[in-house]
Amino acid sequence: MTQYLLQISLAGLAQGSLFALTALGLVVIYNASSVVNFAHGAMGMAATYVAYVLITELHAPFALAFVGALLAAFVLGVVVQKALLGRLANAPLLTQIVVTLGLYMFLQGVLGMIFGYNPRPMANAITMAPVILGGLVLRPQDVVQLALLLILSAALAALFGATKLGLGMRAITENAYAARLMGIPVGNVLGTAWGIGVLLAAVAAILAAPTTSVTPNMMDTIVVYGFVAAILGGFGSMVGALVGGLVLGVVVNFIDAFLAPELAMSIVFGILLLVLYVRPDGLFGRMKVQKV
């Protein structure tokens, strides 16, 4: 039984690492620009198609395709920030959410038109046989996934904690106007934040692709869990997103195993609603004081 529980938790952590990556990207974007990016999953999905084309059409090795797709994701993030959100900096929150939703529909439609809705198989990058440790099956791709999550989290922490970019980003979060006055290139910093955020979504999408297959809807489920993870983590806290994602992954897998897999998302949203009743700012969140 313990072994069974361990195995489920392990699978949960692996799945949760995808949620955490998605949530981290959302939080990076949110922290810089106060926008919840509803096109997040779709942008990651678009980058996955780049990887898919590089692999199947141009026969690029996986590593090259991966890097190419991440590059494309970064550029996509920057372009979207410059071309869309940058123009709406002073618009109401609702307007900014609306534009990301429009983008979500647009990206999904365009890729559906080009590639169709037929799921396209994406080969797993790691074809190593699973390692069996005392009856516990360790899937190499799970290990890679978790390792990648930790590495990227550490990199983000370093980036935001120690570099000028991170300092600028925190300054903008506090007060964009003041930051501009202090000579911080707000536009560039925001663009970079979007680039990094979408890059994280792309990592999650590409890692998910062997399981979900490559389709225009491939990220729909994952990104919704990413939203939930980000909220549980307080939407703004990176550590919160990381922990929220991993915990949610385990919770979802336990629901799958012991409750009702066909109602997993409903149950998760029920839990979210309960959490929000008790703690409106998530498990790790802190209230923002509103200025009059």
Place this chain on the structure above:
Amino acid sequence: MLEARQLTVRFGGLTAVNALDLDIPDTGVFALVGPNGAGKTTLINALSRVCSVAEGSIHLNGSDLLDLRPHEAVRAGIARSFQRAELFPTLSVTENLLVGLHGEMTTGLEGALRTRSTRAQERAARARCESLMRELDLWELRDCAPADLPYGHQKLLDVARALISRPKLLLLDEPFAGLTDAETPRLLACIAAAGQQCAVLMIEHHFKLLEGVAQRMTVMNFGRKIAEGTPAEMRADPEVIRCYLGTGRQKAAEPAPC
């Protein structure tokens, strides 16, 4: 009428208002002055129940205000304006005023059915808005969007929106800030007239303006009351001069660092 005792407001470690006592009688215009960051707006926010009070008490005609939530302050008789004229941009001038009557009106969802009582109430409210707008020369602009109004009129509308509910205590946060010299007298007259009906507590830097209209003033610094009295007394108060007015060569509107 209004009695605040040992009022203290804290934001985290910062004490914005510190053990402040304030007494305001039924009518008259009262001013709140002090350098930036002295806690004036916070005090107004505390009195209008927007921000929570850490210690102390507020009573209006003997009834405790501390349990009230922001939207209940109006019904208790406290209305306010905002430093940057927080008007409702998507509503017309008339509708902005009508929102000021929200607490007084009772129409609920039955408004969708246009029942007889709904219509009567709406008519009465609009009539009240009309007379106030005519008084303040806003009538011609009644269907305009607030953004289309000159700034002076926006501030006027902001005050009018607070005034329409006939409050016992009117809190005005820098009503004259940003107004041109030409726009000032109308608002000044409006405030002076309001002071005949109810108590007005306003934040203002211009001593000159205050001298004509304010009966008393409270000078704040670092969240504390440092002096209280008539404008003339305050002008002569050494503590006020040191902290706020500065030596005669500085402009009165620019508080000196203290």
Place this chain on the structure above:
Amino acid sequence: MQRHTIAISLIVLCALLPLVLQLIGERQVYWLFVVSEFFVFAIVAISLDLLMGRSGQISLGHSGFVALGAYAAAILNEQFGADLAIGMLAGGCLAGIASLILGFPATRLRGHYLGIVTLGFGIAVDQIALKWDSLTGGDQGVHLHKAVLLGLDVGTPVRMYYVALVALLVTVLLVWNLTGTRVGRAFAAIKDSEVAAAAMGVPIARTKVLAFICSAFLAGAAGAIYAFLAGFVAPEDFGIDSSLLFFAMVVIGGMGSIPGAIGGAIVVDAVKNAAATVSGLSLTILGGMIVLVVLFFPGGLKAWLRPRRAATGLVHEPDDAAIPQDA
């Protein structure tokens, strides 16, 4: 005045449509269905506009409310032969109750949380309808008996058409009136400035929940009409896709205007039908339109329908009803 003339002519035209179709030939069954269905969509668009355009709250799961209304009506009808009026009432109330449960924590939250929570709600309604098949028939749905309204047989396409038309007109009137009175102004006030609204005595949380309930009630009632119109209710019809379509109607319509919402419904319905032959085309067009509207035509169709005042962003402009005309 002119606007009234246009509106009245449009209504007359709609009212005479069955006769016109009759004169052309016996072709009404399909076209009446399509137009009736559009009327129902327009009601949902108006209800969502009441929430988004007027009170500034987002819902990405509005078809969840429609689904609740449709299922309530369908199940009551299938099991107890319930009347359309009862179905609408029950559907509206069920959706309203759901919105209360949903809206209560959501109103304490920052705006985007609401988007995510409503998104989840839409998904959950779908999943539960699929799972609870003893009641809902699962993916095989619920078939309704013939439609009866207050004892009157409205089971024919023509009669159902009039039911939908009248329902739309009543919705327009109700929402129009509501926005011109105290509650409607409170919705706009909290959208424009919560702080100022509170200072004016508007209870923020309660008003937000009220807007949610009103919107959900209308959407639920529309769902009930839809159930009787289609004669069949299944979970597939109420997914995220259809929520996004309603969302697109409101945004393209310009937010905060009834003619805008109806116009948006026409545009979205037309795009959906015209672009149906190519996978992904309608999503592309609608998504592109939303982005373009937000960036370059912030007033949407509303601004185009009412050229006399410049659009000022994705904001509410008062309708005629909100401007005093008594004098």
Place this chain on the structure above:
Amino acid sequence: MTNTSIRWGARLAVVLACAALPASGAIAADAAAPGDTVTGDTIVLGQTAAQSGPQAPIGASKWGLEAYIASVNARGGVAGKKLRLISYDDGYQPAQTTALDKKLVYEDRVFAIVGSIGSPTTAAVYKTLNDAHVPLLSMGSGSPIFYEPGLKYVFPSWPIYTTDGKTMGAFVKKHFAGQSTAVIYQDDGFGKPILQGIKSDLGKVDVEIPYVPSQVDFSSAVIKLKSSGIKVVMLATIATSGAQILNQMASLDYHPARILTASACGYGGIFSAIASLDGTYCTAFLPPPGSTDSHWTEFADGMAKYAPGHPADIYAAWGWLAGQITYAGLEKIKGPITRDAFVAQLETLRNLDTIAGKVTYTPQQHEGSCCQLLWQAKGGKWDIVPDSAFNGSAMK
């Protein structure tokens, strides 16, 4: 404003009353749909099949039906009349199907609805069509609701989903007797009848796991099966979920006997989508793609000739089957071609030889095809498993 809205309301009411009275009086409710008798020189058939959205792949059934109709027309048609197909894309959305079938029946005046795709989509319309006396043939679904007695105008041609389950159950009982078994099933009108069929033949299964199509990660399901030591796993899933589960099994080093349902293995790319497919069984009512069965070769040739560019896969074969049955019924009509004559002739079909084996309809029983067998994946293609045929009817 008050006055205006009252005026408004009053005008409205008058206008509506005036318009509604004559209009609703003039049009009586008519039960039977128009176009009952074919009068011109064309018999128009209607179909709804998703060409867009996630279910678009199975909409390829349209091309098999088009190819069959073209081949009939090339032979001179039926009773001197040509066949024509009007196929609409409903995106697998029942609401769309409802609208489009109204268009087909009342606008396009089709004679019958043939080969429409999907359980929920067909469920939305079958009662209405039956009430309007419009024949509904060979829908792409084996959902038990279409097989209920009393649906005079409804003629399903797939084996009922319960039969699919019974085929698996019988096979497991015979070849894996006494081994622990599990079923992963889609929690709806597709997966549940299959589960029921399996249980009715097998007695019981040890583990049952429901899922919904939006689920993408099946790790915990697979872990559960693996830790319970399940030796035989039956999958009542759609194609994408089936692929995800089998891939998940391989990645967790879990290799039980696997049996897929027919709907999960008909697509062309399955061998590249699932690397570990070899040895997997699949239920089927059609010959494996690429087989030398004469029906399959006829179909494949027909596709190449009349629907070039569209692969001769299982989905297209569904359409071909629909065409075969429609043609068989029409061909037997003597005299005017009416819907009732068509239905009467369909009910006389006994052991009609189709690509899906023998099809029989009687006035009491519209089950159509009853029989299934199993394929097994071997070296990149499907082979028929000898001794796997299931011939028992699942109907009571």
